[in-house]
Amino acid sequence: MKLARSIFLPLALLLGCGLAAAQNGATPPAGDYIYEGGSGSLRIKPNGHFDITTIGTNAHTCALDGTIARGKAKLDDTGCVVNFAANADKLQVTTNGSDECRGYCGMRAVFEGTYIRPAPSCTDKAVSSTRKTFKRQYDAKDYAAAQTTLAPVLSDCDRTLDWITKAWLRNDLALTQYKLDDRAACLRTLQPLAEDAARTDDGIKENYPPADADIYLPVVRATRTNLKLCRG
Numbered sequence: 001m002k003l004a005r006s007i008f009l010p011l012a013l014l015l016g017c018g019l020a021a022a023q024n025g026a027t028p029p030a031g032d033y034i035y036e037g038g039s040g041s042l043r044i045k046p047n048g049h050f051d052i053t054t055i056g057t058n059a060h061t062c063a064l065d066g067t068i069a070r071g072k073a074k075l076d077d078t079g080c081v082v083n084f085a086a087n088a089d090k091l092q093v094t095t096n097g098s099d100e101c102r103g104y105c106g107m108r109a110v111f112e113g114t115y116i117r118p119a120p121s122c123t124d125k126a127v128s129s130t131r132k133t134f135k136r137q138y139d140a141k142d143y144a145a146a147q148t149t150l151a152p153v154l155s156d157c158d159r160t161l162d163w164i165t166k167a168w169l170r171n172d173l174a175l176t177q178y179k180l181d182d183r184a185a186c187l188r189t190l191q192p193l194a195e196d197a198a199r200t201d202d203g204i205k206e207n208y209p210p211a212d213a214d215i216y217l218p219v220v221r222a223t224r225t226n227l228k229l230c231r232g
Contacts, residue, residue: 027068028086032123033115038162042091042115044068050084052093056109058209064104064111078103091115108209122157127165134172143179150176154189167193167219174226186230190223197223 033042040054040062050073051065066073066082073082080101085092094112095101105111120126130153137146150173154166161169170189177186190197196204197220204220205213 026071026086028071028084028091031117033091034118034122034160035111036114036116036159038160038165040111040115042093052111054105054109054111056106057212058108059211060106060108062105062109062111075101075104080104089117091117116160118160119156121152122160127153127157127161131169131172138172138176138179141179143176147173147176147180164215164219167216167223171219171222171226174230178226178229183230183232186226190227190230193219193223194227196220197227 027048028044030044030046033044035041035054039056040052042050042052044050048068049065050068052062054062056062064075064082066075068084071084073084074080075082078100079096079098080103081096081098082101083094083096085094092114121130130149134146134150137143137149150169153161154169154173158166170193174186174189177183177189196207196216199207199220201217201220204217207213208216
């Protein structure tokens with residue numbers, strides 16, 4: 001029986017400067033933000049320079065950068081204008097609708113949407129550190145401490161974890177709950193993955209694009225094993 005290990009490397013996202021509410025038309029505060037759902041990052045420097053990277057389905061990506069002035073950035077020599085509107089811990093990124101904005105993305109990727117400043121415990125660095133602490137506790141068979149360490153990541157970082165990392169975390173937590181003889185909690189933790197776990201490998205490949213299926217299948221297989229354990 002092996003503890004699930006993530007094969008998906010989250011995008012490196014560091015905690016940036018404080019984000020205060022900003023009016024439309026203002027250059028948003030410098031800092032690092034995570035695309036809602038964990039599939040991308042936005043970094044803004046104090047001088048207004050920004051860069052965005054996002055990942056869509058089937059490993060398609062967007063990549064763009066420029067300089068923000070009064071809440072807007074005109075990209076290169078194109079007609080694409082990117083708008084930035086800040087509110088509390090969020091940045092809303094939109095465009096002027098120019099078709100040239102699509103030139104920065106693959107077919108199945110987008111960069112428009114909500115970017116969130118992560119809580120201190122939800123940055124990539126913090127999550128990685130928490131997982132290392134969890135693994136040390138789990139390997140030492142201190143399952144109660146391991147559960148206490150890992151459970152808040154799933155609840156507190158739900159908006160900014162990518163889907164693969166979140167699925168691995170669910171398996172890690174569920175297996176810990178099994179070790180604590182709390183099978184009901186184990187099953188609740190794995191419930192969001194149960195439908196896919198019931199599919200065959202071919203079924204996963206039919207329901208997900210090829211690149212997504214490749215990184216998801218190890219998670220699905222771990223989930224099947226852990227569900228059997230928790231169902232007894």
